[in-house]
Amino acid sequence: MAVLDIKNCTKRFGGLVAVKDLNMSLNHGDLYGLIGPNGAGKTTVFNLITGVYAPDEGSIELDGQAIHNQKPSAIAKLGISRTFQNIRIFQSMTVLENVKVAAHMRKTQGLWDAVLRTHNLREEEQEIEQRAIDLLKIFNLDKRAHELARNLPYGSQRRLEIARGLGTNPKVLLLDEPAAGMNPYEAGELMHLIQWIREKFRITILLVEHNMKVVMGVCEKIQVIDYGVTIALGTPKEIQDNPRVIEAYLGGA
Amino acid sequence: MRRKWIFWLAAFAALALLQATLRGLIGPYNYQIVILVGINIILAVSLNLINGVTGQFSIGHAGFYAVGAYASASLVYYGGPEIRPLIAFLPPFAQNAVLLLLGLLAGAILAGLAGLAVGIPSLRLRGDYLAIVTLGFGEIIRVLILNVDAIGGSRGFAGIPQISNFFWVYLAVIITVVTVHNLVNSSYGRAFISIRDDEVAAEAMGVDTTRFKVLSFVISSMFAGVAGGLFGHYTSFLHPNSFLFTTSFYLIIMIVVGGLGSIEGAILGAVLVTVLLEVLREFGPYRLVNFAVLLVLIMIYRPQGLLGSWTLFKRPKAAAG
Numbered sequence: 001m002a003v004l005d006i007k008n009c010t011k012r013f014g015g016l017v018a019v020k021d022l023n024m025s026l027n028h029g030d031l032y033g034l035i036g037p038n039g040a041g042k043t044t045v046f047n048l049i050t051g052v053y054a055p056d057e058g059s060i061e062l063d064g065q066a067i068h069n070q071k072p073s074a075i076a077k078l079g080i081s082r083t084f085q086n087i088r089i090f091q092s093m094t095v096l097e098n099v100k101v102a103a104h105m106r107k108t109q110g111l112w113d114a115v116l117r118t119h120n121l122r123e124e125e126q127e128i129e130q131r132a133i134d135l136l137k138i139f140n141l142d143k144r145a146h147e148l149a150r151n152l153p154y155g156s157q158r159r160l161e162i163a164r165g166l167g168t169n170p171k172v173l174l175l176d177e178p179a180a181g182m183n184p185y186e187a188g189e190l191m192h193l194i195q196w197i198r199e200k201f202r203i204t205i206l207l208v209e210h211n212m213k214v215v216m217g218v219c220e221k222i223q224v225i226d227y228g229v230t231i232a233l234g235t236p237k238e239i240q241d242n243p244r245v246i247e248a249y250l251g252g253a
Numbered sequence: 254m255r256r257k258w259i260f261w262l263a264a265f266a267a268l269a270l271l272q273a274t275l276r277g278l279i280g281p282y283n284y285q286i287v288i289l290v291g292i293n294i295i296l297a298v299s300l301n302l303i304n305g306v307t308g309q310f311s312i313g314h315a316g317f318y319a320v321g322a323y324a325s326a327s328l329v330y331y332g333g334p335e336i337r338p339l340i341a342f343l344p345p346f347a348q349n350a351v352l353l354l355l356g357l358l359a360g361a362i363l364a365g366l367a368g369l370a371v372g373i374p375s376l377r378l379r380g381d382y383l384a385i386v387t388l389g390f391g392e393i394i395r396v397l398i399l400n401v402d403a404i405g406g407s408r409g410f411a412g413i414p415q416i417s418n419f420f421w422v423y424l425a426v427i428i429t430v431v432t433v434h435n436l437v438n439s440s441y442g443r444a445f446i447s448i449r450d451d452e453v454a455a456e457a458m459g460v461d462t463t464r465f466k467v468l469s470f471v472i473s474s475m476f477a478g479v480a481g482g483l484f485g486h487y488t489s490f491l492h493p494n495s496f497l498f499t500t501s502f503y504l505i506i507m508i509v510v511g512g513l514g515s516i517e518g519a520i521l522g523a524v525l526v527t528v529l530l531e532v533l534r535e536f537g538p539y540r541l542v543n544f545a546v547l548l549v550l551i552m553i554y555r556p557q558g559l560l561g562s563w564t565l566f567k568r569p570k571a572a573a574g
Contacts, residue, residue, distance in 0.1 A: 052453070071456070071461065072456040072457055073456050073457075073461040073462065074461075076457055076458060077459050081457070081458075082457055084453075084454065084457075088451045088453060088457075089451075089454070090446065090447050090450035090451060090454065090455075091450050092449070092450055092514075093443070093446060093447070093450065097443060097446075100440075100443055101443045101444070101455070101458050101460070102458050102459070104440050104443060104444050104458065104459055105458075105459030105460075107440040109439060111436075111441065113439075114435055114439035114440070114441050114442075115432050115435050115436060116435070117435050121439060124440075125440075128440070167458075168458060168459055
């Protein structure tokens, strides 16, 4: 059964149809690529899945449960996490605190625990801290854990966002152009990292990416959209040879 | 655990000792300034929770301050004669303490409810819009009070029992600072700060931003209510003119001068602004002109506030950023 199931979703902004009758189905453990030319509606799809927008038509289900009318925070609690195309880390917090925020939804501490600094709270805080440090180690950020997040170099900020995304313990992780602004070497490292994350955390990953080397290199299944409509779906090889995809990217002959 | 008890015992002893000696040492005029400083610290630290930590721009703090002041004063003024016979077995000072605590509780609850009522519809708004709504709320409260005769209306509310003093004001200061500090350094605090830094990302990480904005608003309002109660029971007279929007602006000046988001900054700002306004009385009609010049200078040389985001207890590295 599909973990994430998008059925006949349509989203309009005034007269513009950003996503039209979209179907997408991710199975557990998939590494799924979503590509398309600029303005194709990829980020709108992300925003639909994460609840930033509600679809005008259609439904989105996570493990069989409809999520398309829920708030983003509720959807995050159900197990969808994401990164952003333009990095959105918490600038004034330290690297460590950024990851700790992701543990927020699992907290058991009540307001009184926080105000009175009870035993329960201090134990939980230690747990949260340990888990955050473990995550930072994976991304090679633990040495800079106590620096302000805004002082990290660009590539590290991208990795921090992924670490923070994993901090919520998601079932599905959405990565919005994680390789943007990376050089070929960094992009290569990122490819390995993405694959490794999927194995290690046993999660499903949906990837939007412009860097074709990355998409073709890591994804098993790729869906291509253009003007909000699916134009192709298949393995990287099939996608590369698909005339409609070539036309969408390079223009018709 | 043990350290906690020692801290509170020491605080109690120090407050009681100062209560007994302070007025004699520094004279009634300075004593009154010290009280005012304490009340302003509570107001500034609580306002800082909304404006500095959660990043929502509220300029209606005087409204919650007023709600707390009038609620507490009304309860003790009208309810006091009913309650006193019930606790007649206690010595007079303990009777006063019970009445004051009941009054402050009423003030905190009512101000908190006002915070909830204002917060739920208005916290969907951002930035300037929220500022205008909260400003409007503060004025509505003041005009309402002006028109309720039972609490003095425009003549002012006189004859409020004078039962608050240095001890209670500074006990409340300590409780406020410890509470806000603990809160900021918990999951709740991280949620508040994440909203300030990036609302979209906070929501994506599972922080229910509307709920936490309202929560910070309500907590902040409750402390403002307590400050109001302490003020009314110290001066024994309340007038709506004490709660003009200029009061809200002074509070904002305090937290901005001290450094938005820093508890120590809010405390420093409250002390500095309150004392400066008194010291500058020497200049007579030029008092506020001089005050404004000082503010301009501070903002030119320390735009991030005197303390910036520096905090005494945590994150020394953050200061370098």
